[in-house]
Amino acid sequence: MPELPEVETVVRQLRPVVQQNKLVRLRLLDKKLRGVNPAELRHMRVYKVSRAGKQIIFHLRHARKEPERHLAIHLRMTGTLIWQRYAERSGGRKVVPDVSRRNYWRKAADILPQHVRAIFYFEDGCVLFCDPRRFGTFALKADAAGFRPAGLEPLSRAFTRKKLANLLRLSSQEIKPWLLRQDKLCGIGNIYAAEILFAARLHPRRRAGSLGASEVQRLHSATVRILRKAISFCGTTVSDFQDTTGSAGGFSRLLKVYDRENRRCRRCRGAILRIMQQGRSTYYCPVCQT
DNA sequence: ATTATATCCTGATCGC
DNA sequence: TGCGATCAGGATATAA
Numbered sequence: 450m451p452e453l454p455e456v457e458t459v460v461r462q463l464r465p466v467v468q469q470n471k472l473v474r475l476r477l478l479d480k481k482l483r484g485v486n487p488a489e490l491r492h493m494r495v496y497k498v499s500r501a502g503k504q505i506i507f508h509l510r511h512a513r514k515e516p517e518r519h520l521a522i523h524l525r526m527t528g529t530l531i532w533q534r535y536a537e538r539s540g541g542r543k544v545v546p547d548v549s550r551r552n553y554w555r556k557a558a559d560i561l562p563q564h565v566r567a568i569f570y571f572e573d574g575c576v577l578f579c580d581p582r583r584f585g586t587f588a589l590k591a592d593a594a595g596f597r598p599a600g601l602e603p604l605s606r607a608f609t610r611k612k613l614a615n616l617l618r619l620s621s622q623e624i625k626p627w628l629l630r631q632d633k634l635c636g637i638g639n640i641y642a643a644e645i646l647f648a649a650r651l652h653p654r655r656r657a658g659s660l661g662a663s664e665v666q667r668l669h670s671a672t673v674r675i676l677r678k679a680i681s682f683c684g685t686t687v688s689d690f691q692d693t694t695g696s697a698g699g700f701s702r703l704l705k706v707y708d709r710e711n712r713r714c715r716r717c718r719g720a721i722l723r724i725m726q727q728g729r730s731t732y733y734c735p736v737c738q739t
Numbered sequence: 740a741t742t743a744t745a746t747c748c749t750g751a752t753c754g755c
Numbered sequence: 756t757g758c759g760a761t762c763a764g765g766a767t768a769t770a771a
Contacts, residue, residue, distance in 0.1 A: 481748090527749080564749085580749095582747085620741085
């Protein structure tokens with residue numbers, strides 16, 4: 450599911466409900482989830498929610514100047530975070546469930562989506578981590594810098610045309626797989642790699658190092674433009690991406706090539722092709738992209 | 740040093 | 756309707 454725009458969407462939606470909220474308890478329901486000891490985070494306040502590449506970071510502490518913990522959530526292919534406010538009584542008084550009581554879990558089972566792997570219980574609601582394929586991961590660190598991906602953030606000021614040119618110059622790899630490399634640029638995945646290359650009118654099999662100055666320029670501006678636009682549409686849903694409210698992303702209908710094999714190119718009316726690169730599908734228009 | 744492949748999982752879809 | 760093969764938004768360890 451989640452590439453940079455989807456993760457950014459989740460972070461923005463989580464911020465107003467989770468930031469400054471106290472994490473009463475974290476409950477892991479899948480033994481596969483390691484890398485975090487829930488007891489360590491009990492009753493800590495989430496003072497900030499941020500994004501690092503494709504990871505969502507909860508910054509936690511008990512109080513100002515107390516030691517900090519930083520929890521990185523990586524949704525991988527099918528992870529979602531769903532916010533659920535606790536049910537309210539008719540009088541409007543919030544009912545905070547006693548999470549130690551088994552009966553809450555039994556009741557909750559009917560309202561919970563499938564594949565819940567972890568539950569973050571906050572004071573007025575909980576965040577459900579759902580992940581059918583169970584690829585998602587948690588990691589806990591004392592220092593937030595430990596999560597900073599090696600690759601450049603494509604929406605940061607540091608991502609300049611010149612930097613991109615320098616990164617590309619060294620590689621003989623095909624440009625599409627190159628865009629997926631999180632150690633070069635972080636946050637781009639299979640959907641946006643295809644969409645960015647279409648917008649830049651570059652063939653996915655071009656070698657990274659072979660791009661001329663004007664092509665690098667196109668790739669740079671297409672990367673920024675497509676990612677920003679996707680964020681403004683709350684990401685893309687192909688099959689199962691959901692934001693924190695369970696809604697689908699709005700960028701799907703703006704896709705020009707991804708998942709459009711044999712359909713007409715919106716620009717030249719020719720057929721969109723699908724090829725395999727490193728075991729993954731690449732969609733492109735052979736007329737528009739050279 | 741790069742660059743392909745197998746692997747971790749479950750579910751949806753397609754051809755027969 | 757059922758069944759096996761294939762594919763899926765990611766990333767990493769291992770092999771070439």
